[in-house]
Amino acid sequence: MEALAEQDHHRKEAWEKVTGKAVYTDDLPITSHYCARILTSPHGHARILSINTTDALAMEGVKAVVTGENSGIMCGTLIKDRPLLANSITRYAGEPVAMIVAVDEYTADHALQKVQVTYKPLPCVFRPGDSLKHGAPILHEKLGEYARVVDDVTPQAGTNIASHYPVRKGDMQVGWAASDVVVEESFYLPPSAHMPMEIHTARCHMNRDGTVEIISPTQAPFEVAKQNACSFRIPAGNIRSRVPLVGGAYGGKVTVAVEALAMLASQKVGGHPVRVILTREQEMTTMPCRMGLEARIKAGVTKDGMLQAMELTFWLDNGAYSDIGPYMAKSMAADCTGPYHVENLLCDAYAVYTNHTYATSYRGFAHESLTLCVERTMDKLAKTLKMDPLALRRLNALRPGHLSPTGVKCTFSNLGDVATCLDQIKPLSGWNPSLVTIDQNNVRAQGIACFWKSSVPPTDAVSGAVITFNEDGSLNLQTGVVEFGSGSKSLLAELLADRMRISIDQVHVIMDVDTRVTPKHFKSVASLSSYLAGRAVLRAAEDALMQLRQIGAEALCCWPEDIEVKDSKVYRRGDPDVYVHFKDLVYGFKAPAGASIGKQVIGRGGVMMKGLSSMDPVTGQGQISPAWTVGVQVVEVEVDLRDGTYHILRASTVMDVGNAVNPKGMGELVRGGMSMGLSMASRECFRYNPDGKPTTLSLRSYKVMHIGEEPEYRIAFVETPQEDAPYGTRSMSEHGIIGMAAALANALSAATGQSVNELPATPERLWILLKEAQT
């Protein structure tokens, strides 16, 4: 690899951000915009008996009042099960029931209070396990009739199952027979929030020619155009979706929800510009959240620690609507064993409806939850076998030649190197599997977790890039990747600068995405920006280079293959004194005698995912992902055994990133993920009252980790190139989070001697476990 891409660079939008000048959607001027606010359901499950909007409509300044009855639009990423506004039934507290469009925010807010809704509360169900019981309230009576957007979802009419994904491998009887030790563990993880700094919002106006413009902080502008076109029955090309910088997304801004409300609002006021704004409380309850999970794992090993069989069942708490939940279940099923070799395998992953806020993708795409379950089981096995948990993991680590749960043959290229990660975490974390007694009340312990994650894009995912040039010969890079804080646009600029052999300063990045002008990138999800868009950028660079060489050859009177490009100049090989600078070439070359040569250079690169297949509906076998990223994490805690209070002292990560490009930038991404994971695992949780109303609806009661509560972070990289990825770099922007909950739970379990199989791991929960152990 060239040196450039390995250097540390500021991200392109850094100065705007650190000076507070960066512009986000709601920073745009609001002149001439109406304001739309939504009224939400206070009940977890209720029949809407009536909505009286007369008083609200009569208010001066109120332009429209919209309810589910007069909209009738059904939404959904995989299954169209979610009404844009609740229609006759509300299935979670926080669900939009009515929308007011008014001249300003104050009037809209005031009018909301005048809408009278009468509800008849219905029985709620909150845990997927309860949802599947006989006699449980059925959330979707018409589950079998909903339109399906994709083929591989299996909603089961008459139940609360949105989809089911089985994986079958080997022979369970053989596996159990070969096992000397069998453990069985159960887990519960509650839903929690994404908590981006920038809350959801959207703006929309409709032009007289029937075209529609939408501006919003979305991870999926092309989905906004596609899904809204379908919902409102207009051609997708008529919708222009624009995205400025996004202030944090974490998977929570993929769902097309506010954008549809904004379009509906604008439609109801004759196309007038409307901004839909939410409160932080609505961000937390109305917008989709992180999934909850109930799980059971049974695992068998020989007495020397070789895994023989695993039986896993996952009941994903999908909340009231399916959104992307079924695919998170699929993703868990595909990676169900963690990065371990298991010959005999039986896994069932279900996406289950409950009366919680509906779930969507969250950093880690269910792997942060899956990993807790698998890694707690591994620690339980190690404890039973009296083995070093790290040694047990190393013994069972997947290696090249092994088959993944879905039957994909592992190679260093597609898997990475789990064993080396394990070897390197030892010195980095100061690994010590023994409990350290500080004094009569306090102990220290470490917990370890391996993780892996594959990205599961649609088999036909696409990306693209366009390069244009400026008067001074500098480049403009345009891609459909949304910049939501992961620095992916800057990474793409680095790849481009490196391939063009020019300074990074000569690459200008167009931060906004605009579906009218930007080549399509399927969605900015799944940490796939470098894999897909990176390849598109490299292809665009090749395309531009070819054109530059051609014009250069004519200008310098030689063959194109004798042309070299470097430092924004086109040279004749062997004679660096004979060159033309980009600025004299990129719009075509004007020869000294006046002849014009060539034409404007425009680089273009497109790419489509190749080689992926769907999972077999019975066995789950199939190649659903191009590659994994593996890693190991260790957390060290000090616990006061009197009341379960604890400090997280250190957290370490070794990740196989393929090739470290901009290592400092990568390190910060990993650190951010680790912090988010520790916060989620130690304190984050939506709590609900029996009527399904969340009781943690502000940042006063919903706790996140703050500055000053962070442990010391240690991060190192292993580099096993992924051969088919640009520069061999693996997906890594989500991955810092994945093993943190597991490593923390393992550390706390080691410290207390009790199984911490439920999150969040609050001091009180630990104290209850300690107390139960005493009695």
Next chain:
Amino acid sequence: MIAKTFAYYLPSTEIEAAEVFLRSKAQGKQVLYYGGGSEIITMATAGTIAPDVVIDIKALPAMNALEIHGCQLILGGAVSLERIRVSNLFPLLGVVVGRIADHTNQCRITLGGNLCGTIIYREAVLPLLLSDAMVALWGPEGPRQAPIQDVFQGRMRLREGEFVHQILVNTAYTQAPFFHIKQTLGEKIGYPAVTIAMLWDGEQRRMAFSGICEKPFRSTAMENAMNNPAKPLADRVAQAMDCLPMGTLENQEGSGTYRRQILHKLLTQFGEKSGYENL
């Protein structure tokens, strides 16, 4: 955004403030005195309160007093927690209010607001209870003074239209040795599981608590138990726990039994660190 129109008054005298209050009340309006606004703004935004009139009393000069006058420390009702902490005129009060909310909010929350607000923990009262502070109040009937113990019973028992004008503390108490410990339910900044404030009164320790029960309190019975030199520490702690004046607080942040466990731990720690064993 507060989706309601309300009248905002900025009176220049105490009398004017009280008059506005009475007049508005007589018109059947909901009236609130306004200090730092941290509660009123958040609650009005959430729609849990909807005042018709707010009377901003934080500009009244006497409300901003923070000085020692003779042997009395005078704390205006509108002095921010941050100013109290930085002034260090009453070190125990400084450390107690320095653990209420985050720094941004400490710059807004006023002493009077913390005492009179709806958030139940009201930790600023603990040092005042221990130091036999006097409360100067202003209301429609003019000014009056009363011992804090009389006015504060779980919350400030004010007459209609009254507001906390000043707090007066004898400097003999403000400079006494003290100890403070706050344990939250996991966060660095958060509501207390248990807060204990302790102040030496000669040989005896005075103790006040927040978080453990629904209301903050000072308990002489618990003090006596903990001050008893004849018993071993474990017995004193057990006896003090038996003297809790009311049931333990139970809410989603923490159960009552857990709060008791923390109280037990802190009292024990407290006893060990402040040398009760040697008395």
